[in-house]
Amino acid sequence: MPLSSESGGLLLWFTRPSEGINYNFISSIYALGAVLSLSLFGLEYVLSSIYLQKEDGEDVEEGSLAEFSRQLEGLHLIFMPFFPCLLWSLFVRSRWSKRQPTKDKNA
Numbered sequence: 001m002p003l004s005s006e007s008g009g010l011l012l013w014f015t016r017p018s019e020g021i022n023y024n025f026i027s028s029i030y031a032l033g034a035v036l037s038l039s040l041f042g043l044e045y046v047l048s049s050i051y052l053q054k055e056d057g058e059d060v061e062e063g064s065l066a067e068f069s070r071q072l073e074g075l076h077l078i079f080m081p082f083f084p085c086l087l088w089s090l091f092v093r094s095r096w097s098k099r100q101p102t103k104d105k106n107a
Helices: 009-014 023-051 064-071 075-079 082-099
Strands: none
Touching: 023 064, 023 075, 023 082
């Protein structure tokens, strides 16, 4: 693919909306993944502050919730790629929505 001014360069090619793709759906899925990442981080933060506080190098509590909070550590990192993808999809969605034909409400 040439990077001439006619094609708009690599950045414009990367953010050019494709025909037949609903970018509202794509953006909502990426937003769901980002919210899931934030939720897992919040849950990890709350549970670790309650169940995994260290005093003199020993765990404060033992039990199923303490074990669950240990297993939850770092799980939000799996969903971190959704954030840049969300930004990209919102940018492409804005270009896609400008290209969509506007519907006349009076017709």
